[in-house]
Amino acid sequence: MNKKEFFSLLASVPKAELHIHIEAVITMASVKKLYKKRFGNAMSKEEEKSLFAYDDLPGFIAAFLKVQDLFTDVSDFDLVFDDFAKYLEKNNVRYCEAFFAPSAFVKKGFKYSDMVENFSKNIKKIKKEKDITIKLLVDVSRTFGLENAEANYKMFKEVPCEEIIGIGLGGNEVKGPCNLFGPVFVKAHADGFHAVAHAGEDVGPESVWDAVKILNSERIGHGITSIQDPELVEYLKANKIPLEVCPTSNVFTKHYVKAMNEHPVRQLYDAGVLITIGSDDPVFFKTTVSDEYYNLYSELNFTLSEIEDLICNSFKASFLAETKKTAFIKEVHKAFKEYKAAQPELF
Numbered sequence: 001m002n003k004k005e006f007f008s009l010l011a012s013v014p015k016a017e018l019h020i021h022i023e024a025v026i027t028m029a030s031v032k033k034l035y036k037k038r039f040g041n042a043m044s045k046e047e048e049k050s051l052f053a054y055d056d057l058p059g060f061i062a063a064f065l066k067v068q069d070l071f072t073d074v075s076d077f078d079l080v081f082d083d084f085a086k087y088l089e090k091n092n093v094r095y096c097e098a099f100f101a102p103s104a105f106v107k108k109g110f111k112y113s114d115m116v117e118n119f120s121k122n123i124k125k126i127k128k129e130k131d132i133t134i135k136l137l138v139d140v141s142r143t144f145g146l147e148n149a150e151a152n153y154k155m156f157k158e159v160p161c162e163e164i165i166g167i168g169l170g171g172n173e174v175k176g177p178c179n180l181f182g183p184v185f186v187k188a189h190a191d192g193f194h195a196v197a198h199a200g201e202d203v204g205p206e207s208v209w210d211a212v213k214i215l216n217s218e219r220i221g222h223g224i225t226s227i228q229d230p231e232l233v234e235y236l237k238a239n240k241i242p243l244e245v246c247p248t249s250n251v252f253t254k255h256y257v258k259a260m261n262e263h264p265v266r267q268l269y270d271a272g273v274l275i276t277i278g279s280d281d282p283v284f285f286k287t288t289v290s291d292e293y294y295n296l297y298s299e300l301n302f303t304l305s306e307i308e309d310l311i312c313n314s315f316k317a318s319f320l321a322e323t324k325k326t327a328f329i330k331e332v333h334k335a336f337k338e339y340k341a342a343q344p345e346l347f
């Protein structure tokens, strides 16, 4: 199956995406609009180039913070959600759990409750117009220490919202190791919220151990360094703890993966770990979730039935109700079956 055929098959299949950051789903056109609004003049070619000049995780995080800094008021999130809706529709993502990191916005004076109100309005609009469901996880952030993460959790808890279902932990993994954030996760679990953490992206398997043992993280963002520790791989498999793998993101930040065809997702999948595929930060890594499936198919020898299985996993590993998961998974199998019936020579 060539690339065009693969994308046409994929477009017919409903998907869930569980690892994506809303500020990074913004398009370059919208980044430029925000820049103009913030500074009064157009973004120069050099500035555009320097924004994307990074080759490691800290460099990327700095760029992420620069984009967050372009926002001048809460209504700027309307642009983000317009781009987000288009992205989800284009990739036939019908259910999405996305991260939002409030720290930088709160620091510049945005009111958390105003942001939540904006998100809720936009998410309801997308549901109504496109029948796509978005749920958010508030990234309490590991970059600015435990006190900041606890303050974020407090805000999150004080402004209940049906579209926000739990917390995440993202940011600088070296500076902010998982083991520092136990108190926030204990509270989130006790309060009945979902809780997930990025781990094993920029630090070895010990970070994933801390995420599962100390944070009781329900899923692991990335978790790719788990492959270095066979005992951990067994633990993830036995406890059905999903990894949200974002291949291009790891190749881009270069720490543990130098090239797509060396990505450990192949070994982790073969070892029986529950893998889901995400795009992480589309505008920064110039990718989409459909591109990621294609990377697996074209560079890592994933078969079409393995791609089908991974798409089913995206629903399985989600926080959807069991009945909804079953219904979506049925739709995935149906879409593959119909495509195969129409074009059997491609399988």
Ligand SMILES: [Zn+2]
Pocket (backbone or CB within 6 Å): 019, 020, 021, 170, 198, 221, 280
């Ligand atoms: Zn991420």
